[in-house]
Amino acid sequence: MEPCTAAGKWLLFQNDLLLVKSKNPLVLPATGDEHLFLELLSVTGTLPASRGGFPWGEYPGDGELPPVFETVGLRELWTLGGEKLFQAAGTAFQMMDWKRNNRFCPRCGTAMCLTDNDRAYGCPQCEYMSYPILSPAIIVAVTREDKLLLARSPHFPKGRYSVLAGFVEPGESLEETVEREIFEEVGIRVKDVTYFGSQPWPFPHSLMLGFTARWAEGELTPDGKEIEDAGWFTPETMPEIPPSISISRRLIENWLAGNK
Structure with a gap:
């Protein structure tokens, strides 16, 4: 590029x-x-x-x-x-x-100083170092036979659905995050978790890591908080989906291309 x-x-x-x-x-x-x-x-x-x-x-x-x-x-x-x-x-x-957000040391309150390469802040008092923050999050397209799992957050524009996503927690592998997030949000278990691709997402400092997975067991039960509705969709029954700006659209279009 x-x-x-x-x-x-x-x-x-x-x-x-x-x-x-x-x-x-x-x-x-x-x-x-x-x-x-x-x-x-x-x-x-x-x-x-x-x-x-x-x-x-x-x-x-x-x-x-x-x-x-x-x-x-x-x-x-x-x-x-x-x-x-x-x-x-x-x-x-x-x-x-x-x-x-890093002008002062979070440990001792001393004014922080940029390092020579402008890629880290250092505290001259206690030697604490701060580096640019990245918050990794997974986003996953789950399939069940010829259907794709799409869900709706209460914060989405009216009628829009997308694939599921969530932040990685301390101590988790990415695969564990996929399994946990899917179960917590819609109550099903998945298998065959496979890496798809990534996208930096500056809102404010996420790194979106895309995966695909297959349904293993369970029935859809939205948690009612982060997810208000979820369903299995075919290419013919697709709802409104996210714009091309996000990796969520890429995941959905990748599935659609393989199910023509």
Whole structure:
């Protein structure tokens, strides 16, 4: 994959939203606009070349934006700027979130200092080290013969269903997380857990690890909290599914492609 390049552009955030000069066409702040924001940024950094090498920064949350800027959510950015820019902005957002939450040592309260490579914070008092946070989570497509398990969270848009997901707990293998999450959320046991692929997910710092699995035993019993409804669907009875931004859509489309 060819990385997108900064080409004199900035990734700027305010209150977790990206600042742009125009949405359609999408125009990012440029080096020529630095007089509007550079001295006001609270945290800054630069992405690696694999993510385009963009400089990034956080504009004060209570600061009045210059009229030239408007805001865009990261999910909206996928549609406006494409996958590569979404990945770059997501990486910048995760680094920004980590930096702004690690200014002081959680052990002794001393102001933290960035290391030379800008990839860790160190405490000069107690030598505590803080590294960028990743929260691994599994997401799994479970099948039963020619049907796919889809479920609905109370937080989903009306009518939308997706595959199941959940965070890895301390001491668990990924396979154990798949088995536990499926049983806790819908009451069935699964087998043949197989790795599918992964996706960084900057909301705020997840790493989604995709799997497939097959039903082993049990009947669907939604937990009523995280899952309000669940069912087995065929290609002909599919409900509304997540947009292409997420690995959940890839898992579903992979199953659909094999069941034409």
